[in-house]
Amino acid sequence: MKITDIRATTVTVPLQGIIRHSNGAHWGRFVRTIVEVETDEGITGLGEMGGGGESAELAFRGLKPYLVGHDPFELENLRFAICNPTASLYNNRTQLHAAIEFACLDIIGKKLGVPVYQLLGGKVRDSVPFASYLFFRYANEDGSGEVRTPEQLVAYARALKETHGFTTHKLKGGVFAPEYELECFLALAEAFPEDRLRYDPNGAYSVEDSIWFGKRIEHLKNDYYEDPTWGLNGLRRVREMVRIPTATNTVVVNFEQLAANVLNPAVDVILLDTTFWGGIRPCIKAAGVCETFQLGVSVHSSGELGIQLATMLHLGAVLPNLAFAADAHYHHLQDDIIVGGKMRYENGRIRVPDKPGLGVELDRDKLAEYAELYQRLGGYPYDRDPKRPGWYPLIPNDRFAPTWL
Numbered sequence: 260m261k262i263t264d265i266r267a268t269t270v271t272v273p274l275q276g277i278i279r280h281s282n283g284a285h286w287g288r289f290v291r292t293i294v295e296v297e298t299d300e301g302i303t304g305l306g307e308m309g310g311g312g313e314s315a316e317l318a319f320r321g322l323k324p325y326l327v328g329h330d331p332f333e334l335e336n337l338r339f340a341i342c343n344p345t346a347s348l349y350n351n352r353t354q355l356h357a358a359i360e361f362a363c364l365d366i367i368g369k370k371l372g373v374p375v376y377q378l379l380g381g382k383v384r385d386s387v388p389f390a391s392y393l394f395f396r397y398a399n400e401d402g403s404g405e406v407r408t409p410e411q412l413v414a415y416a417r418a419l420k421e422t423h424g425f426t427t428h429k430l431k432g433g434v435f436a437p438e439y440e441l442e443c444f445l446a447l448a449e450a451f452p453e454d455r456l457r458y459d460p461n462g463a464y465s466v467e468d469s470i471w472f473g474k475r476i477e478h479l480k481n482d483y484y485e486d487p488t489w490g491l492n493g494l495r496r497v498r499e500m501v502r503i504p505t506a507t508n509t510v511v512v513n514f515e516q517l518a519a520n521v522l523n524p525a526v527d528v529i530l531l532d533t534t535f536w537g538g539i540r541p542c543i544k545a546a547g548v549c550e551t552f553q554l555g556v557s558v559h560s561s562g563e564l565g566i567q568l569a570t571m572l573h574l575g576a577v578l579p580n581l582a583f584a585a586d587a588h589y590h591h592l593q594d595d596i597i598v599g600g601k602m603r604y605e606n607g608r609i610r611v612p613d614k615p616g617l618g619v620e621l622d623r624d625k626l627a628e629y630a631e632l633y634q635r636l637g638g639y640p641y642d643r644d645p646k647r648p649g650w651y652p653l654i655p656n657d658r659f660a661p662t663w664l
């Protein structure tokens with residue numbers, strides 16, 4: 260089989276609100292680029308990448324000469340064709356490679372009539388558990404939906420738990436000062452004594468603030484303490500002082516960093532992202548290293564539509580050492596671009612697709628609708644806050660949002 264063409268379409272899908280994080284916000288929508296890889300046998304594979312617009316569409320189109328004629332079964336060769344580590348010093352194509360790898364796995368699965376998890380060693384679970392992934396949120400235009408106070412946060416978590424069945428709550432923090440977010444996190448712990456917790460200020464805190472905060476939550480049912488501060492050395496210092504496993508999706512995102520972390524541990528749990536690591540297969544290789552050295556693993560969310568979610572489900576299905584609920588932004592979306600609409604949570608879990616390939620199909624009408632919405636609204640600066648013009652954070656941050664905003 261040979262690849263004959265690649266197409267990329269940038270879409271914008273609305274979120275339920277403006278969700279806030281340490282670097283800014285998602286401005287009420289996600290921008291994603293949907294990739295379609297075509298073959299001479301009429302089988303098309305689907306991929307997805309974060310961000311987009313002209314530059315992403317052009318970047319994928321620019322890879323066409325590398326891809327045409329390549330056999331989609333040749334995944335190891337594909338890696339070196341696109342992101343040989345020394346050639347990639349000049350062109351970081353890891354995330355582009357990820358989207359193409361998803362599409363090739365989808366093609367192989369469709370050709371062989373098997374789900375992607377069968378190509379990856381077979382599933383060890385039929386569904387993947389997810390955390391509630393709570394964000395502070397600005398009010399919608401009609402005044403509803405604000406998540407700012409501890410009471411609002413607890414009510415929001417309760418509503419998500421009732422709808423989707425989550426039993427793990429992750430708070431995305433680093434928006435307000437540590438004292439205030441501690442109050443919020445403790446309120447969650449008190450409201451859900453039976454559930455598990457995790458806190459992720461996205462590397463915004465100093466080492467000292469991280470230690471101060473960490474010591475005050477040590478007694479809770481924490482899965483882990485996710486990226487309290489920036490950098491392997493910072494995390495190493497926090498880990499020496501706080502008795503909660505540390506986790507990262509920011510500073511162990513490739514094999515060099517994983518090796519450094521094995522040789523001199525800073526992080527106990529590696530959050531594997533199918534885009535950041537360059538595909539599903541690199542995540543499985545990394546999980547194997549983690550299994551050997553008995554580091555924990557989980558599945559990270561970089562903000563997904565249904566295609567990327569399918570990659571996370573197939574990854575989660577085959578990892579024997581997945582000891583934590585995965586993260587997904589998925590339930591914050593209003594819609595999806597796959598046939599059948601959004602996948603559903605049952606008891607906090609999503610079933611792993613069983614159809615051939617990734618097991619999801621593009622809904623052409625939705626793709627067109629949200630491509631047009633992208634054309635109308637354009638991108639948004641993820642690292643800016645629509646309500647705090649001119650603001651940007653430092654690392655470590657001391658420019659936290661006032662608690663009234």
Ligand SMILES: [Mg+2]
Binds near residue numbers: 485486508
């Ligand atoms: Mg994180």
